Amino acid sequence: MMGSANSGDLSSEMEVDAFRRLFPLRFHERHLLESIRPDARMLGKARDTTLALGAVASADGSALAKIGCTTMLAAIKMEVMTPTAESPDMGCIAIDFHMPPICSPTVRPGRPAEAAPVVSKQLSDTILSSGMINLKDLSLVRGKASWMAYLDIYCLDADGALFDAALLSAVAAFSNLQIPIVALNDDGRVVVVSEENEGGKLKKEPVNKEKRKLKLSSIPFSLTCILHKNYILADPTAEEESIMETLVTVVLNLSGQLVSLYKPGGQFLAYTSAIQDCMALTRQRVKELKKILDEAICDMEMD
Amino acid sequence: MLVQRMEIDRADGRTPNQLRKLACSRNILNRAHGSASWSQGETKVLAAVYGPKAGTKKNENPEKACIEVIWKPKTGQIGKEEKEYEMVLKRTLQNMCLLTVHPNTTTSIIIQVVNDDGALLPCAINAACAALVDAGIPLKHLAVAICCCLAESGRVILDPNKTEEQRLKAFVYLVFPNSIQSVLPEGALQVGGEPYEHGIITSVTHGLMSVDEYFFCLERGRAASAKLSDFLRRSLQLQVPSESSKTG
Numbered sequence: 313m314m315g316s317a318n319s320g321d322l323s324s325e326m327e328v329d330a331f332r333r334l335f336p337l338r339f340h341e342r343h344l345l346e347s348i349r350p351d352a353r354m355l356g357k358a359r360d361t362t363l364a365l366g367a368v369a370s371a372d373g374s375a376l377a378k379i380g381c382t383t384m385l386a387a388i389k390m391e392v393m394t395p396t397a398e399s400p401d402m403g404c405i406a407i408d409f410h411m412p413p414i415c416s417p418t419v420r421p422g423r424p425a426e427a428a429p430v431v432s433k434q435l436s437d438t439i440l441s442s443g444m445i446n447l448k449d450l451s452l453v454r455g456k457a458s459w460m461a462y463l464d465i466y467c468l469d470a471d472g473a474l475f476d477a478a479l480l481s482a483v484a485a486f487s488n489l490q491i492p493i494v495a496l497n498d499d500g501r502v503v504v505v506s507e508e509n510e511g512g513k514l515k516k517e518p519v520n521k522e523k524r525k526l527k528l529s530s531i532p533f534s535l536t537c538i539l540h541k542n543y544i545l546a547d548p549t550a551e552e553e554s555i556m557e558t559l560v561t562v563v564l565n566l567s568g569q570l571v572s573l574y575k576p577g578g579q580f581l582a583y584t585s586a587i588q589d590c591m592a593l594t595r596q597r598v599k600e601l602k603k604i605l606d607e608a609i610c611d612m613e614m615d
Numbered sequence: 616m617l618v619q620r621m622e623i624d625r626a627d628g629r630t631p632n633q634l635r636k637l638a639c640s641r642n643i644l645n646r647a648h649g650s651a652s653w654s655q656g657e658t659k660v661l662a663a664v665y666g667p668k669a670g671t672k673k674n675e676n677p678e679k680a681c682i683e684v685i686w687k688p689k690t691g692q693i694g695k696e697e698k699e700y701e702m703v704l705k706r707t708l709q710n711m712c713l714l715t716v717h718p719n720t721t722t723s724i725i726i727q728v729v730n731d732d733g734a735l736l737p738c739a740i741n742a743a744c745a746a747l748v749d750a751g752i753p754l755k756h757l758a759v760a761i762c763c764c765l766a767e768s769g770r771v772i773l774d775p776n777k778t779e780e781q782r783l784k785a786f787v788y789l790v791f792p793n794s795i796q797s798v799l800p801e802g803a804l805q806v807g808g809e810p811y812e813h814g815i816i817t818s819v820t821h822g823l824m825s826v827d828e829y830f831f832c833l834e835r836g837r838a839a840s841a842k843l844s845d846f847l848r849r850s851l852q853l854q855v856p857s858e859s860s861k862t863g
Contacts, residue, residue, distance in 0.1 A: 418674055429694075577709055583807055583814050
């Protein structure tokens with residue numbers, strides 16, 4: 313496969329699998345020279361992405377996102393809470409990202425994964441600052457009651473680009489969100505009206521009859537790229553991430569604004585041209601992801 | 616019109632491009648192998664370096680030196696935000712250090728926040744950099760970190776304090792390598808038409824901005840990093856005599 317070109321090299325005498333394990337960096341660089349990656353992708357190409365909405369029946373909104381092998385399950389539970397005095401007409405979103413031991417061989421039971429709190433923080437920053445959700449839409453009764461949305465994302469398979477997959481699943485879960493019907497009871501408290509006895513004995517007027525869906529504006533989508541020398545590899549796998557450590561994550565929203573440009577160190581420096589290339593790749597990827605999300609919503613409505 | 620644009624009310628009367636007062640002192644802790652304190656205005660961070668110690672942590676590559684960052688907040692337990700700072704700092708320092716000189720060793724950097732008044736992460740990166748120099752850890756280059764804050768009108772102010780950071784719509788933490796004084800002819804260190812020190816080591820953004828505004832921040836950050844790297848060079852050179860007596 314790769315031995316024919318350079319005969320003096322060890323790679324000509326060794327089996328490909330052994331070479332891959334012993335000299336991972338050279339193995340990958342050899343591929344990059346030919347502008348291809350070990351999984352037969354072009355450098356700027358992301359893996360196949362699928363999205364399934366409503367994966368968790370007991371949640372108010374949920375989605376399962378897969379980018380290649382990386383799998384994320386996101387679910388939202390809504391609860392009524394009393395808003396704080398500073399923001400009486402706003403709801404709240406609590407985001408948590410979990411990496412259970414099943415997701416990767418490097419995560420051990422009992423010891424939390426190092427990446428989990430970092431991705432979790434990045435997700436809440438991105439979702440709250442992107443302007444996707446107007447927190448005022450989560451208000452029920454000013455100063456008395458508003459929604460608390462608990463968004464939990466579980467990583468089922470960690471094969472690189474965790475943040476991209478987590479953000480996609482979070483966005484999809486919000487677009488799948490069906491806000492429960494609530495009504496004021498006799499004590500003046502807001503209670504959830506369960507679906508079963510809706511027609512029968514409950515004659516109270518629901519508070520939020522017409523507000524069952526959240527309005528999502530300027531949805532954010534992201535793309536992670538590896539910078540390695542002059543190469544830019546979009547949507548890396550876990551193997552690529554462990555060998556080439558310079559990562560750049562660009563988050564753009566649908567109105568073309570930059571939500572986040574995240575480059576936490578790494579061996580290589582990012583010059584203006586590389587940043588611009590990453591942004592161009594992300595713009596393309598945003599269009600792809602938007603189409604995938606729209607299709608998933610369409611499929612859901614058909615059922 | 617242009618004058619109007621540049622005028623920004625800052626509570627402390629600084630101009631948009633003006634940094635707060637910088638101070639750096641090294642070799643302040645007795646037991647640590649290297650230490651430094653760095654302050655920008657009211658923000659102050661203490662960094663201590665221990666190592667290189669034998670062995671690497673689990674799941675780390677033993678063919679390279681391992682860098683460990685421990686973040687100690689001013690009060691309370693560390694949370695998600697501090698974990699993120701640790702990760703960003705670790706990867707930033709990995710970029711600066713020559714990791715192949717001492718393979719299979721661990722170098723610990725302990726960051727103690729003394730006071731947080733905005734631009735905390737950049738301040739910690741600058742402190743860690745000075746502490747690594749003090750400990751004599753082999754480095755490829757030094758790094759300078761800067762915080763750029765973006766106002767609603769698209770104006771950029773440098774090195775914001777806490778209230779400015781919270782009030783304005785977005786901010787960017789940027790880390791650049793410091794400018795190199797080299798015997799090579801000018802332009803030899805250019806990478807793709809840009810000077811070496813214009814490459815971004817680390818970029819962390821908060822809040823919405825347009826792509827053009829980001830590049831504007833980048834430009835202003837690069838200009839400020841030249842000033843910072845001059846300050847760093849000066850403050851490191853000042854203490855050289857005592858350094859040589861200590862190691863020699």
